[in-house]
Amino acid sequence: MSIADPTTSDLAGRQPEIALEGGRKARKNLTRSRIWFSVGVLIVVFLIICGRLIQLGIEKPADPDLLRANSELTLARPTLLDRNGEPLALDIEAPSLYAEPRNIIDVDEAVEKLHAVLPQLSTDFLRQRLEGDEGFVWLERELSPAMQEKVLQLGLPGIDFVNETKRFYPGGSDASHLLGTVNIDNQGISGVERYLDRHVLNADSERPTEIELSIDLRVQHAMHAELEDSLMRYQAIAAAGVMVNVKTGEIMGLVSLPDFDPNVPASALEEGRINRITAGTFELGSTFKTITFAGALDSGLVHLTDRFDATSGVRFGRYVIDDYHGQHRVLSVPEIFKYSSNVGTIHLMQAWGKDNYRAFLTRMGFDDPLPVELPETKRSSIPHEFSEIAAATASFGHGLSVTPLHMASAIAGLVNNGIYLPPTLFHRTPEEIVELGRQVISPETSARIRYLLRLNAMDGTATHMNRIADGYIPGGKTGTAEKVENGRYVSNKNFNAFAAAFPLNDPQYALVVVVDEPKRENPQSGDTAGWNAGEVAGRIIARVAPLLGVAPDFDTAVDQALVPAELRSGQE
Amino acid sequence: MFSRAQKTPLVEWWFTVDRTLLAAILLLMMFGMGLSFAASPPVAERLGYGQWYFTIRHFLFLFPAIGVMLGTSLMTLRQIRWTALAVLIVSIGLLALTLKFGVEIKGARRWLLIFGTSVQPSEFVKPAFAVIIAWLFAEHMQKPDMPARLIAFAILATILSLLMMQPDFGQTVLITLTFAAVLFISGISWWLIMGFGVAAAALSTGAYALFPHVARRVDLFLNPESIGNYQVNKALQSLLEGGWFGQGPGEAIVRRYVPDAHADFVFSAAAGEFGILFSMLLVFVIGFVVVRALWGAQQRSNIFARLAISALALQFGMQAIINLMVNLSLLPPKGMTLPFVSYGGTSMIATAFGMGMVLSLTRRKPEERQISGLPAFRGAVTS
Numbered sequence: 001m002s003i004a005d006p007t008t009s010d011l012a013g014r015q016p017e018i019a020l021e022g023g024r025k026a027r028k029n030l031t032r033s034r035i036w037f038s039v040g041v042l043i044v045v046f047l048i049i050c051g052r053l054i055q056l057g058i059e060k061p062a063d064p065d066l067l068r069a070n071s072e073l074t075l076a077r078p079t080l081l082d083r084n085g086e087p088l089a090l091d092i093e094a095p096s097l098y099a100e101p102r103n104i105i106d107v108d109e110a111v112e113k114l115h116a117v118l119p120q121l122s123t124d125f126l127r128q129r130l131e132g133d134e135g136f137v138w139l140e141r142e143l144s145p146a147m148q149e150k151v152l153q154l155g156l157p158g159i160d161f162v163n164e165t166k167r168f169y170p171g172g173s174d175a176s177h178l179l180g181t182v183n184i185d186n187q188g189i190s191g192v193e194r195y196l197d198r199h200v201l202n203a204d205s206e207r208p209t210e211i212e213l214s215i216d217l218r219v220q221h222a223m224h225a226e227l228e229d230s231l232m233r234y235q236a237i238a239a240a241g242v243m244v245n246v247k248t249g250e251i252m253g254l255v256s257l258p259d260f261d262p263n264v265p266a267s268a269l270e271e272g273r274i275n276r277i278t279a280g281t282f283e284l285g286s287t288f289k290t291i292t293f294a295g296a297l298d299s300g301l302v303h304l305t306d307r308f309d310a311t312s313g314v315r316f317g318r319y320v321i322d323d324y325h326g327q328h329r330v331l332s333v334p335e336i337f338k339y340s341s342n343v344g345t346i347h348l349m350q351a352w353g354k355d356n357y358r359a360f361l362t363r364m365g366f367d368d369p370l371p372v373e374l375p376e377t378k379r380s381s382i383p384h385e386f387s388e389i390a391a392a393t394a395s396f397g398h399g400l401s402v403t404p405l406h407m408a409s410a411i412a413g414l415v416n417n418g419i420y421l422p423p424t425l426f427h428r429t430p431e432e433i434v435e436l437g438r439q440v441i442s443p444e445t446s447a448r449i450r451y452l453l454r455l456n457a458m459d460g461t462a463t464h465m466n467r468i469a470d471g472y473i474p475g476g477k478t479g480t481a482e483k484v485e486n487g488r489y490v491s492n493k494n495f496n497a498f499a500a501a502f503p504l505n506d507p508q509y510a511l512v513v514v515v516d517e518p519k520r521e522n523p524q525s526g527d528t529a530g531w532n533a534g535e536v537a538g539r540i541i542a543r544v545a546p547l548l549g550v551a552p553d554f555d556t557a558v559d560q561a562l563v564p565a566e567l568r569s570g571q572e
Numbered sequence: 573m574f575s576r577a578q579k580t581p582l583v584e585w586w587f588t589v590d591r592t593l594l595a596a597i598l599l600l601m602m603f604g605m606g607l608s609f610a611a612s613p614p615v616a617e618r619l620g621y622g623q624w625y626f627t628i629r630h631f632l633f634l635f636p637a638i639g640v641m642l643g644t645s646l647m648t649l650r651q652i653r654w655t656a657l658a659v660l661i662v663s664i665g666l667l668a669l670t671l672k673f674g675v676e677i678k679g680a681r682r683w684l685l686i687f688g689t690s691v692q693p694s695e696f697v698k699p700a701f702a703v704i705i706a707w708l709f710a711e712h713m714q715k716p717d718m719p720a721r722l723i724a725f726a727i728l729a730t731i732l733s734l735l736m737m738q739p740d741f742g743q744t745v746l747i748t749l750t751f752a753a754v755l756f757i758s759g760i761s762w763w764l765i766m767g768f769g770v771a772a773a774a775l776s777t778g779a780y781a782l783f784p785h786v787a788r789r790v791d792l793f794l795n796p797e798s799i800g801n802y803q804v805n806k807a808l809q810s811l812l813e814g815g816w817f818g819q820g821p822g823e824a825i826v827r828r829y830v831p832d833a834h835a836d837f838v839f840s841a842a843a844g845e846f847g848i849l850f851s852m853l854l855v856f857v858i859g860f861v862v863v864r865a866l867w868g869a870q871q872r873s874n875i876f877a878r879l880a881i882s883a884l885a886l887q888f889g890m891q892a893i894i895n896l897m898v899n900l901s902l903l904p905p906k907g908m909t910l911p912f913v914s915y916g917g918t919s920m921i922a923t924a925f926g927m928g929m930v931l932s933l934t935r936r937k938p939e940e941r942q943i944s945g946l947p948a949f950r951g952a953v954t955s
Contacts, residue, residue, distance in 0.1 A: 031757050031759055031882075034756055035757060035882055039867070042859065042862055042866075042886075042893075043859070046856075046858075046893070048902070049896050049897065049902075052902060053811075053848050053900065054848075054852075056812060056900070057815065057816050059812065134822050135820065135823045136822055136823060
């Protein structure tokens with residue numbers, strides 16, 4: 001035996017070193033006291049556990065009904081309505097059938113009668129479920145109210161229903177990105193639903209039963225249908241649009257395709273289904289010229305009557321920026337806008353000053369995070385300070401990315417007599433509008449921008465749109481941006497945008513439409529924004545304007561009235 | 573049967589074993605059975621087995637468990653040591669095999685498939701490790717010149733590295749705590765204890781930094797608002813639903829939604845039906861088993877027996893405490909079962925083996941009552 005039996009250590013006589021004995025005893029006593037110490041610690045911990053149990057016992061007086069009413073099974077969410085009171089999302093109560101076998105008097109009778117009403121439940125299944133002494137068994141989940149009525153008519157003891165709450169979106173995918181969806185526990189996981197959970201449905205305040213959103217279901221549906229059509233028509237990989245009420249900042253409709261069915265939350269997880277209106281930032285191209293023109297004209301440093309040299313491209317080191325629709329002559333300010341001349345816009349911006357331009361972007365809200373009530377938002381990406389070349393490209397919308405909603409709000413502010421309103425998805429009162437409204441440009445400049453947008457529709461890059469939405473006095477600006485792949489611009493893949501407002505004699509709505517990688521509809525058509533994003537915007541306007549009470553007006557005097565005074569004298 | 577007229581091993585056993593402790597353990601097993609009736613049917617149904625799948629298996633596992641426990645409790649001190657050593661060697665070997673041949677469940681390789689049943693070797697490592705470490709430290713206290721501590725540390729390092737490769741954070745913690753407990757009981761100085769405390773803090777910070785699943789659990793615990801804290805929320809809801817007296821058998825609703833209701837969260841899942849008072853009774857029984865075993869430990873004059881019992885009892889107690897605290901959301905989720913109560917065949921039999929050793933070692937002077945009736949120092953005489 002190499003390992004000594006420890007019991008022998010007690011026999012002191014066998015140990016040669018007697019001196020160690022005392023030490024050993026001391027250690028033995030030490031282990032004993034350490035054991036008692038451990039017992040003490042354990043008792044303290046067990047008391048803590050008991051204390052916690054007592055705390056849990058006190059916390060909730062055992063009222064099962066109250067608890068069940070609060071449990072997620074039946075937790076109610078407010079009904080979401082559009083601005084006309086149409087339901088967008090609502091709770092439906094689905095009656096689920098259960099049995100309490102111990103309360104059933106005659107199993108045979110119950111099986112027979114239930115089977116007659118619910119033939120999908122086999123008699124074997126019912127018998128197996130109903131026999132015995134259990135307190136609760138499910139028979140069938142989420143039946144229709146009609147079925148519930150029939151079962152109740154049977155008058156069987158021990159058979160009852162419990163209402164389970166289910167979120168239902170009657171519009172299907174029409175407002176999917178906007179509304180978002182809920183999880184199995186009825187908690188919002190995206191869109192307005194999630195925003196509500198975070199900011200409105202707090203436990204300390206009373207839960208509203210109805211919430212009215214700013215959107216108009218008719219507009220929403222029309223936009224959804226037209227954008228869906230555009231995906232087919234132009235073989236695009238994505239399309240999105242947003243319409244804003246310029247006088248209130250309320251969002252009338254917001255669609256981003258491809259989208260999902262909020263009734264089937266898992267469908268939101270597929271690739272590429274982000275909300276491009278608020279959670280995607282893009283180079284919106286020449287639509288930015290509207291912003292550049294507004295700022296430059298408002299500064300007083302540039303006038304509509306000014307002329308800029310666009311005979312040849314602008315050179316920055318080894319880069320030359322030239323025009324797409326090149327005129328190669330001296331252009332007036334309205335001509336620069338309607339031909340969408342990059343060169344003219346750069347000269348115009350330079351006459352105004354690059355730092356003024358950068359400050360104006362901030363004033364137009366492009367630097368702010370979107371104030372909209374959605375969790376899915378993305379911040380703009382704009383250089384803090386512009387170099388000469390960065391300012392030049394930014395003047396026609398390249399080298400900076402913003403969300404389409406940023407652009408829609410800015411356009412709305414420009415045409416609304418220069419009063420910018422942050423976008424919202426909720427109803428806004430007149431007092432809030434006065435409080436939130438911010439004068440970003442003068443009403444006179446706003447009138448000039450309206451003229452330029454209308455001019456572009458009648459005689460510029462936006463004529464396709466105008467032809468479709470004729471009579472509703474629309475105006476707009478195209479933006480065709482080459483997409484960046486692996487750090488370079490590729491010329492055959494475009495990201496097209498169109499920013500519009502209507503009716504321009506009394507601006508009410510602003511609209512931004514984007515189409516990602518559109519192809520030519522037919523060999524005769526082009527692939528720039530006027531051919532696709534512009535046409536989609538035109539179709540949306542033609543479809544929603546009558547719904548929104550905008551009467552068509554074909555009188556050319558309306559367009560004449562839009563021409564600012566300084567140009568009118570020149571024409572006459 | 574238990575007449576003292578004849579000195580059969582069984583009679584020896586009956587009159588020397590701590591019958592109170594034995595009764596408490598059997599009572600705990602009964603409670604486990606009862607809780608299984610409440611907590612496992614929803615899980616079994618969810619997993620597509622029959623409603624009583626886990627309950628029936630739990631019941632069937634009780635027989636080998638009780639058999640192992642009683643069998644082990646019949647052993648002598650020396651047999652305990654060698655059995656523990658054998659179990660430790662075999663289970664460390666199996667532990668190493670899990671890394672290569674293990675079945676991967678939920679991202680960890682902890683199980684081996686042997687004859688169609690899955691076995692978790694780390695469960696057997698725990699009690700065997702406790703006994704062997706106690707043995708080594710007892711040797712060290714009597715013969716300081718033996719490198720017993722070094723061997724103990726080497727065994728610890730081997731097991732910990734194998735466990736971390738699985739990875740199994742819960743068992744790693746428990747093995748480390750067991751080792752610390754033996755160190756503590758064996759009488760290391762308070763200064764060293766403080767040093768180890770600092771090292772433990774550093775280790776847990778390291779675990780947080782190195783293992784994403786540990787970090788996630790801790791984050792979720794510290795930030796209970798997040799949706800991902802589903803398990804803990806449901807567990808608490810189930811406790812609240814039960815109230816003092818419970819909803820009664822088959823009546824609780826929340827337990828249906830408690831994940832792992834048959835295993836880690838059996839305590840809170842069953843509380844919905846049985847109520848908080850019953851849960852406190854269960855906590856009391858667990859506490860009684862641990863304290864009773866420790867009381868038995870301090871009565872032993874044999875230093876090895878004393879250390880081994882303490883190590884086994886504290887291991888049992890700490891595992892139960894961690895599980896209970898997780899259930900009551902006093903600690904972040906760990907993946908620790910409630911001994912004798914949670915579902916799990918390996919766990920139950922291994923715990924029974926550990927408790928069997930406690931029962932054996934707490935037998936009144938088992939060293940002087942060997943079967944032959946010869947004096948206890950016979951081994952020493954013959955060596």
